[in-house]
Amino acid sequence: MLRGKARRGQGGDVHGDVGDPLDAAQERRVRAVLALGGVPQADLPDGVQQVRLRLLERAADGREAPRDVSAWAAVVASNLAMDWHRAKRRQERLGERLASLRQLEHPSGEDTSLLSLAVAQGLDELPDAQRQVLVLRFYADLPVRSIADELGIPEGTVKSRLHTAVRALRARLHEDEVV
């Protein structure tokens, strides 16, 4: 059923194969949006499957495939991350995970890793709603208007959340003298 309705999205083809509606690039992007949203590593495969399922359900309902599958998948993934937090009442602390990875890879430490850690810790401190729009805007590269449309909130709200989030991250970076 999906084959007949699939069409090319901005981020790549929607596969005609019913078994995998996301291509490799889209899957990577979904995983990253989930991870940046605080979904633990162990739950990432489930999250990706959820996005696939939504896409298949959409096709099964007879609705047209999203015009931009990559953008659509990023928004769905970001919403899943929000749901994850509500359901699990916890979220992965990005800073802690990056710190542990850094110890694995760079026992002696590295300035670049410190910069990543500072940003990750800044993300951890953001309210979920701010982090969601931040990831959609600056990782998934969605325009402000698209984020507002997809999340069903006013454009001004998206701008306000982005402004507050970016300001907080900038302040943190400069306070920590990372930059």
Add this chain to the structure above:
Amino acid sequence: MTVDRDGRGGFDSDPLMAVITGERLPDAARADAAFMAEHRSAAADVALLRQQLGLIGEALTEEAPEEPSKAPSPPVRIRPHRRRPFALALGAVGVAAAGAMVVGLGWLLGQAGGGVTETSGAAADSAESDSSSTAGPLGSPEYLACARLVAEGEVTDTHPVPGTGEERVTLEVTHSYKPTRGNTEITFAIPTSAGLDKGEQILIAIRRDSATPDFWLAGETAIAAQRPLLIETLPQAGTTPCE
């Protein structure tokens, strides 16, 4: 800092908000040196933020290559790296430009006359023969299909990012090839080894999901040599999927 000479005031005149939305700056703002200084600073920080989100996202999701058949393993890398872009670039350009990559850390052409002539010549020849395997990235529809930005312009500012081996570059865009109507000013991080200077003409390409160019040309001579190929290839890229 806000610009309110035209009576608009408010959020839209905030330098940071202008960077966040990517909106075109009004003339009043562009004429205000203090506003532009804050805008450049905000653009640099946002470019850094984009880059870091990409790196963190990659680090948190990267699977261990030695266990491809198992469930995803914890990632082990958060250091910036250009493995995929380099692999793609190497596949697209062939042996002739591989030497330039080794020497210049990327597709840096135009700093030295010999490199420019040799590689540009290879690109022109391959354009004639319609062979994207030797034309370089600007002759590859597959490469351009995966680029979210291809633009040329003048470097107006460079600032080193301490400890990263990179510098933040501000580019006054004179021509945006993709998207055709992009921002008039962009900021990005690039390896310090690129050696870009203020006033230099450059052409860059940035892949999707990346904030850092994985291809750039420096100098009008090098750009002019590749521009026809880029213009010829772009229409094909529009109908080529990014895979």
